[in-house]
Amino acid sequence: MTQPWRQSRGAFATSFAPPAAWLALFFIVPLAVIWAYSFGHTVGMTHIAINGSFHNYARALQPIYLQILLKSLSIAALTTLICLIIGFPVALMLTFASPKAKVWILLAIMLPFWTNLLIRTYALMAVLRTRGFLNTGLETLWNAFGAHFTPLPMMHNAFAVVLGLVYVNLPFLVLPLYAALDRLDRSLLEASLDLGAGHIRTIFQIVVPLAAPGILSGVLITFIPALGSYLTPDLMGGADNQMIASVIERQFKRANDWPFGAALSFLLMYLTLISMAVQGWTSKAHGEGV
Amino acid sequence: MKVRAGYGHKRSALAPLDYAQRWPLKLWLGAVLVFLYAPLVTLVVFSFNQSKRNIIWTGFTFDWYRKLLGDTDLLHAFGNSLMIAMLSTLVSLVLGTLAAVALWRFRFPTKTLFEGAMALPIVVPEICMGVAMLVFFSRILPWPADLIWPLNLGAIVISHISFSFPFVAVVIRARLASFNREQEEAARDLGASEIRAFFDVLVPHLQPALISGALLAFTLSLDDFVITFFTAGPDTITFPVKVYSMVRFSVTPEVNAASTLLIAITVVLTAVALKLQGSDVGKSGGHG
Numbered sequence: 001m002t003q004p005w006r007q008s009r010g011a012f013a014t015s016f017a018p019p020a021a022w023l024a025l026f027f028i029v030p031l032a033v034i035w036a037y038s039f040g041h042t043v044g045m046t047h048i049a050i051n052g053s054f055h056n057y058a059r060a061l062q063p064i065y066l067q068i069l070l071k072s073l074s075i076a077a078l079t080t081l082i083c084l085i086i087g088f089p090v091a092l093m094l095t096f097a098s099p100k101a102k103v104w105i106l107l108a109i110m111l112p113f114w115t116n117l118l119i120r121t122y123a124l125m126a127v128l129r130t131r132g133f134l135n136t137g138l139e140t141l142w143n144a145f146g147a148h149f150t151p152l153p154m155m156h157n158a159f160a161v162v163l164g165l166v167y168v169n170l171p172f173l174v175l176p177l178y179a180a181l182d183r184l185d186r187s188l189l190e191a192s193l194d195l196g197a198g199h200i201r202t203i204f205q206i207v208v209p210l211a212a213p214g215i216l217s218g219v220l221i222t223f224i225p226a227l228g229s230y231l232t233p234d235l236m237g238g239a240d241n242q243m244i245a246s247v248i249e250r251q252f253k254r255a256n257d258w259p260f261g262a263a264l265s266f267l268l269m270y271l272t273l274i275s276m277a278v279q280g281w282t283s284k285a286h287g288e289g290v
Numbered sequence: 291m292k293v294r295a296g297y298g299h300k301r302s303a304l305a306p307l308d309y310a311q312r313w314p315l316k317l318w319l320g321a322v323l324v325f326l327y328a329p330l331v332t333l334v335v336f337s338f339n340q341s342k343r344n345i346i347w348t349g350f351t352f353d354w355y356r357k358l359l360g361d362t363d364l365l366h367a368f369g370n371s372l373m374i375a376m377l378s379t380l381v382s383l384v385l386g387t388l389a390a391v392a393l394w395r396f397r398f399p400t401k402t403l404f405e406g407a408m409a410l411p412i413v414v415p416e417i418c419m420g421v422a423m424l425v426f427f428s429r430i431l432p433w434p435a436d437l438i439w440p441l442n443l444g445a446i447v448i449s450h451i452s453f454s455f456p457f458v459a460v461v462i463r464a465r466l467a468s469f470n471r472e473q474e475e476a477a478r479d480l481g482a483s484e485i486r487a488f489f490d491v492l493v494p495h496l497q498p499a500l501i502s503g504a505l506l507a508f509t510l511s512l513d514d515f516v517i518t519f520f521t522a523g524p525d526t527i528t529f530p531v532k533v534y535s536m537v538r539f540s541v542t543p544e545v546n547a548a549s550t551l552l553i554a555i556t557v558v559l560t561a562v563a564l565k566l567q568g569s570d571v572g573k574s575g576g577h578g
Contacts, residue, residue: 016396030430034421
């Protein structure tokens with residue numbers, strides 16, 4: 001199958017060297033610099049001295065920042081949970097739909113996903129604003145009944161951030177869920193139904209346990225980008241429901257404290273890599289099981 | 291017995307696993323689609339609205355699109371975005387193909403390490419990559435600001451290539467799995483050089499993946515906001531960064547019009563990609 005690289009050195013060097021060099025220079029080096037900065041401190045206006053101290057990490061774990069980190073984790077977890085609840089029935093339908101319907105449902109779910117993230121967030125903002133479509137619609141309805149209407153505060157709060165993240169991340173979860181459910185042995189579901197279990201019971205006692213590794217993998221695939229999201233919380237959240245990415249951005253732009261920002265972004269990196277490792281581990285265990 | 295009889299009766303109407311036909315699930319899917327599409331549809335519809343207040347429909351107009359054409363800043367940003375996407379796509383396609391071929395064809399000591407490193411740009415949070423690029427291009431490799439267009443876009447193009455080409459490599463590698471090595475060996479036996487065999491045998495086989503990889507890289511670059519936001523200077527604003535600054539300060543029909551344009555581009559690119567992939571699936575099925 002694969003040949004040892006020594007067998008044709010020229011072809012190997014031509015195919016391996018350019019991408020490897022690019023990746024090293026324009027991806028690994030920038031990350032390494034940030035990583036080094038996270039152990040440094042700012043001297044004067046711009047100079048950064050790297051002195052190997054964990055000072056920035058200690059600061060990142062102070063209550064004020066720890067709270068933001070925990071808030072980001074819980075917002076991402078809540079987002080994922082809601083996506084799971086909304087997405088599961090859709091994935092179930094997709095699994096058992098006719099091939100033609102499958103294509104159309106998949107397309108319908110994925111098309112918004114291919115639309116620019118900024119535009120999707122903006123579109124949702126226009127619906128939720130104080131003078132947005134939803135509030136104006138409700139006001140018209142209220143006024144028709146002669147009631148006084150106060151616009152609902154649907155923007156710049158935690159509700160808006162979670163709703164926004166659900167809106168932009170939903171397709172992320174539906175696809176892996178569908179992939180997990182599609183692999184199931186249908187005769188087991190039929191057996192459960194034949195033996196008298198209801199649909200709900202079949203889903204919770206047969207489908208969910210069997211598809212658990214795939215569901216977990218989908219959950220992590222949604223959780224990871226939700227945790228690191230910048231744009232949606234930045235535009236839809238208020239001052240007291242910032243997520244970690246906005247704090248990182250501030251350290252690099254306005255606050256100009258690069259070493260601290262570097263430590264925060266590496267904390268986010270570590271969380272991401274841990275989630276990835278968990279996901280890789282579960283899908284591997286699953287693969288071996290089958 | 292009674293249960294089974296009742297069940298049998300139900301069965302005649304609907305197969306037990308025919309979840310796609312059950313009305314509660316249909317209703318659910320309908321609600322999800324309304325949730326996903328209603329904001330986008332209103333955005334598009336209201337880009338044709340006369341009223342500047344953007345809430346109540348007052349009449350049809352193309353005024354906002356006309357205004358867009360007069361907005362030189364926005365057009366400049368749009369031009370930047372297209373140029374960046376094209377350059378990034380070209381380089382990503384070459385690097386991604388080479389990486390995929392190296393991983394597919396060879397065994398080498400650092401293979402696992404290389405595979406892991408190639409997966410990193412796909413999983414690293416955008417914000418982390420954004421700040422890393424910001425630091426890199428201001429401290430390690432300061433990109434001159436006064437270069438002529440499009441050279442002044444270099445820092446953004448480089449960043450975009452870094453996160454795009456691993457995606458291209460994934461697409462190409464999937465296609466390589468279906469390549470029959472004997473074809474290449476036959477070409478070599480018949481006297482073709484390594485390079486000739488690559489371009490005359492392997493590349494034609496890869497063509498559908500090359501096209502979908504290119505479209506993927508193009509869309510990724512065109513859509514990127516976070517990483518560009520950290521690498522763009524005052525003269526190198528891209529379309530999403532420009533729209534972001536517009537959105538921050540106001541919600542106007544002009545932004546709606548600009549967004550509609552970008553949605554239209556995405557839909558067209560997606561349609562082309564699907565069409566090509568569809569015919570690709572058909573073709574490989576035919577071969578099989």
